[in-house]
Amino acid sequence: MTEIASKFYFNYRFFKTVFIVISLFSANTFCFAADAALKNGKLIEETKCYACHAKKSGFSNGDLIYTRSDRKVTSYQRLKAMVAICNSELRLDLFPEDEVDVAQYLNQQFYNFKNN
Secondary structure: OOHHHHHHHHHHHHHHHHHHHHHHHHHHHHHHHHHHHHHHHHHHHHHHHHHHHHHHHOOOOOOHHHHOOOOOOOOHHHHHHHHHHHHHHOOOOOOHHHHHHHHHHHHHHHHOOOOO
């Protein structure tokens, strides 16, 4: 192998290794962040939403509002809007990122809309 080819091969292997390490770290970070967002959404739903929804349903089950046949939420955009409306009208003091976390949790748990 010539000296130039040898340097090129070394650089190629070095950068390939660095790329793989960065890719693995990024994937793990994304998975951790997504998991944390879902946990945050679940915690908020359980502490700020469930009791009100249970009272509204009349059956002491807050999940019924998400699963009823005549539900108002028919898309992911509408889900985000409803979370924002509840936050505003009920003065829940959620940050915008908390609203997103709640919408993502509810979508994963009950609706399964394609996120847009």
